[in-house]
Amino acid sequence: MGAINKRVPSDSDPDRLLRMIGRFNQLCSAAEDLGAQDQSRQEPAALAELRERLQPAAQRLLIPERFAELPDDDALIVGQLLPAYERGRKSGRIDMDEVVKHIEAAGVLAFVGHSGGGCATIYAGRLPDLPDAHGDRRYPVMVGPGAFTAPDWQRPYSDPGDFCFGPDDDGDTMPVQIPDGTPPEKVAELVVAKVRQIEGQRKRLAEAVEAAGEAFWAEIAKHFPEVTSGDFGPDETITFERAQHAAVSLWLYYNAPEGGIAETAPPARPAVPQERYGHVDFDDLNHLNEPVYKRWTFRLADSVTDFAEAWEAALVAFSIDRQAYTKAVRNDHILYVDALVDQYPHILAAHGLTLVTELDGPTLSAQLDILVACDDDRCDFEDGDGLLCGQLLENGEVRDRKCGKHRTGAVPQSGD
Structure with missing residues (x-):
């Protein structure tokens, strides 16, 4: 920071010095952002090009003449701005605006929004008309986190180690980490595929709820045949549909298999006898x-x-x-x-x-x-198969060795 100190008048107060240091640091950040935009360049930008591109930021932060008067070998240019530019060029940071362009080129709505605390987040897909199981309307996919590197929430970037995507489901699903070095167009492909999967699931849910609603009113009408009209207020209809959708969403939230429901209904299972x-x-x-x-x-x-x-x-x-x-x-x-x-x-x-x-x-x-x-009171006559008769003897019956009959009240004669 020697270059800064030699440009501060000796009679300047410490607060002015701190403000000046902060401005130069912001200029270095702008140089790093330019480097991040130039990640695909094989060679760094020429010094004259870099100074020209940094001029708007310098005008916001410094006295324009002061930056323009700095020689090319000045410590600020060579020792701080050029290294900052190179850090950005080799950082692998992901340009979130570039990701959004590729997502929209695939026909999917996307934008970068401020999700609080200076955090930049890509929202992809269309906002649904009806709330989910938690009672909220959420975009299908979120991508991030990132940070805005320019005033007014501009120039959003994300570090590769933190960049991930997943459903906007309040943390119910673990986000998918995007591998380091994945170019913006490949990131967009992953996001678009996920958006279409979730929108397919939502369409299937909406169709099921609509069919269930029709079946519901048909059953009601069957139980009240004397009612010949089907008037129902628009506000009440919206309330009923929202309640249906919320109930089915919550049912799926508790009962869906691992990985969620499919985009389209799987083939019906063949009927099996109920055992x-x-x-x-x-x-x-x-x-x-x-x-x-x-x-x-x-x-x-x-x-x-x-x-x-x-x-x-x-x-x-x-x-x-x-x-x-x-x-x-x-x-x-x-x-x-x-x-x-x-x-x-x-x-x-x-x-x-x-x-x-x-x-x-x-x-x-x-x-x-x-x-x-073995001591049951039963006939023990043995037949040709070696099996005993086994018939129970009741009411005074006695065993018959020939098993032709079971005599009552008399003992078989020896000649029988």
Whole structure:
């Protein structure tokens, strides 16, 4: 800053010196901005060209004659303005006005706005007519942040390390970082693609809300056939449409899949039969004789109208099954309900029950009662297949070794 000091009169006050330093710093910033505009140039601007381009800024900041009188080898020109220009030329800063030009050339509305605190932001796309899930009307895409490098919010630039873009959704979506060195036209391509995606989503939402509104009033009219007119005030119509749009937007906000909804409706999924399921919960004992909780889940066949009835019918069928009874007698043991589930799935299937992994459905509680025992009062006649008759003996019936009949009130004779 020696060049500044030698041009300040010795009788100047410190405040004047500070003002002068500030003006020269602003002139250096203007030189850096010129360099940022010249990033595509292979060689820096000639000194005479640089001075000519800086003249308007010098007129705003300094006594014009003073800047014009500076020799080309002056410390201010060589030591400060030229390095500032080179910093801007090699900084990789992004000209936000240039990005806007390329976005508009693609047919998408865009402008640079002041979003507070001197922050420059590109807004791309059209402002929607109706509010979003948060109750706000927002542009589809924001790009930034940047800063204005000239008075009156002019010459907006952004540093490559900070430059990103994304939906204007109040932070719900993480912005996408734009890689360093991306030229303005490529940045514009990314922004335009995102704008068209979001506007496609908004169009799909608007069409869905419109169709739902028509269906709503059609259903109302069906329930009030005596009403023959459909008058509804314009203000009330706008209020109703805004409420519909806000409700669906909020529903999508809570339920949309990761990445958001598609621009167009995906193909309808083929209809699949609605499967039904039921559960049976019970307590058991493990090998340490400790209680444990278990659950069986069954897929219900179309023929099953009542899960509880189907389950009870399967239990009864198991308890009188000849195979189960023969096994109990042969092995001198008893069979619980878990044997039905584990070893006799065909009995369950005959009653519309198929064991599956756990899914939603009605739940029953099962008691681990003895269903089949070796000492049941049943006919133990063995047929040619090796199976015992197993028919329950009731009302005084006694076993018939020939199993031709079950006698009542009499013991079979030895010759029978």
